[in-house]
Ligand SMILES: Cc1cc2nc3c(=O)[nH]c(=O)nc-3n(C[C@H](O)[C@H](O)[C@H](O)COP(=O)(O)OP(=O)(O)OC[C@H]3O[C@@H](n4cnc5c(N)ncnc54)[C@H](O)[C@@H]3O)c2cc1C
């Protein structure tokens with residue numbers, strides 16, 4: 001499905017992050033993404049931060065030029081949306097640890113909400129640079145999740161990376177699964193901590209995308225197309241891939257560290 005629709009609501013979530021809500025009828029599952037474009041301008045893959053019903057949403061962090069232009073769009077502006085694409089989270093685990101770094105909370109919040117509705121217990125380790133940048137902390141609490149915060153500067157929760165509370169929580173109590181999204185170096189540490197406790201981990205991975213249909217190879221990660229084999233992967237499938245957590249690719253497909 002491909003449509004140009006008006007933005008019906010714009011919410012400033014944190015100083016650097018905005019949610020745009022729009023009506024887009026196709027059924028979507030938490031973990032899936034859309035390709036979002038500004039007509040006459042550029043297109044970006046964006047996870048759906050609201051998947052329920054026809055009123056969908058994306059939550060965009062200011063990064064480079066295109067995302068900053070998306071942040072500048074107000075209610076009434078028309079945007080292009082195609083999708084939804086990709087594999088969603090498996091919502092069956094009963095005791096979940098959700099680990100979000102920065103804008104990674106965007107894809108994890110609707111998945112956590114759906115899991116809560118199905119009766120799962122959800123603990124969220126939520127990380128950001130500073131307290132005002134903690135994304136969806138109140139949304140997670142309102143759905144009945146326990147939220148454990150970490151900030152780089154110590155302005156809320158534990159000082160340091162969210163991997164600290166993650167390791168502690170994994171040592172304190174049993175979980176059936178870990179879901180994580182954030183910088184790959186963070187996800188790699190989360191995967192290693194969870195694997196040492198025998199807890200399966202599911203990562204939402206980002207790569208450069210063009211077609212989102214498994215045809216152009218722009219999003220290649222080893223043998224996988226992130227757009228169709230992911231973006232949600234069981235971590236065991238990624239660990240053999242030397243790129244995961246170590247390299248990304250630029251628009252031309254060149255491999256870059258980080
Ligand atoms: C599956 C998936 C889900 C994502 N979900 C979110 C989300 O929920 N919230 C969020 O803030 N970000 C999300 N991203 C990242 C987002 O797509 C951009 O990579 C990010 O916003 C930076 O884009 P930019 O144009 O600001 O950066 P720049 O570095 O300035 O981009 C340079 C150029 O590359 C293009 N470009 C940048 N990234 C991509 C990309 N991944 N694919 C294709 N073209 C690209 C830009 O349009 C521009 O032309 C997601 C990425 C993927 C793959």
Ligand code: FES
Nearest residue numbers: 210212216217227
């Ligand atoms: S974006 Fe074209 S194959 Fe994935």
